[in-house]
Amino acid sequence: MAVILAPSILSADFGNLQRDIEMLNRSQADWIHVDIMDGRFVPNISFGFPVMQVLKQHAKKPLDVHLMIVEPEKYIERFVEAGASIITVHYETCPHLHRTIQQIHETGIKAGVSINPHTPISLLKNIVPHLDLVLLMSVNPGFAAQKFIPETHHKLQELRHLIQEQNSQARIELDGGVNLENAADLAASGADILVAGNAIFSSSDPEATIAAFKKADRERSHIV
Numbered sequence: 001m002a003v004i005l006a007p008s009i010l011s012a013d014f015g016n017l018q019r020d021i022e023m024l025n026r027s028q029a030d031w032i033h034v035d036i037m038d039g040r041f042v043p044n045i046s047f048g049f050p051v052m053q054v055l056k057q058h059a060k061k062p063l064d065v066h067l068m069i070v071e072p073e074k075y076i077e078r079f080v081e082a083g084a085s086i087i088t089v090h091y092e093t094c095p096h097l098h099r100t101i102q103q104i105h106e107t108g109i110k111a112g113v114s115i116n117p118h119t120p121i122s123l124l125k126n127i128v129p130h131l132d133l134v135l136l137m138s139v140n141p142g143f144a145a146q147k148f149i150p151e152t153h154h155k156l157q158e159l160r161h162l163i164q165e166q167n168s169q170a171r172i173e174l175d176g177g178v179n180l181e182n183a184a185d186l187a188a189s190g191a192d193i194l195v196a197g198n199a200i201f202s203s204s205d206p207e208a209t210i211a212a213f214k215k216a217d218r219e220r221s222h223i224v
Helices: 014-026 049-058 076-081 097-106 152-165 183-189 206-223
Strands: 004-007 032-037 063-068 084-090 110-115 133-137 171-175 193-196
Touching (some): 032 049, 049 063, 084 097, 097 110, 183 193
Parallel strands (some): 084 110, 171 193
């Protein structure tokens, strides 16, 4: 199965945001990943509803919204109204996680849960049957352009086993330090969705870099 590529708009040029969104629309990218940071759960602030409205106006691909915020349940409906196709919340910020996932599903969109690098996979056992995706952070969340944490390969395999064991349909998404050098190995380890930001937007030709990601995945699938 082809891996879904979700470029992270966090690494885009915000002085030319419409231009970069239109580039993603033309490209072979599948989704657009949207990182929302509040400066409380993570040590950074990204953007909120005004930028979401711009994305909604111009994006022609699903908006994959990753809420790195405390009390995400307060804002679910507003992010759906702002164009989210998928909303992922953090295990670490949701004391009533089943309720929050149900709240997302009741809006008619897909729901995911993300975990930080130090959070054990085993904690997802009772929630994974209810999820559309699990987002593994392969860096500590909060900043772009960080180095990939190698132990994530093991967590990917452990999560794949848990999903199969629980008869879940959840896809595995991976975010942090993804580039052309490690993308094929991550897919082989079990990733269904790859988020790439700096690797795409810092390149001299982001659209060509996206095409290179997709080509590498096609070649991997052919070999497999």
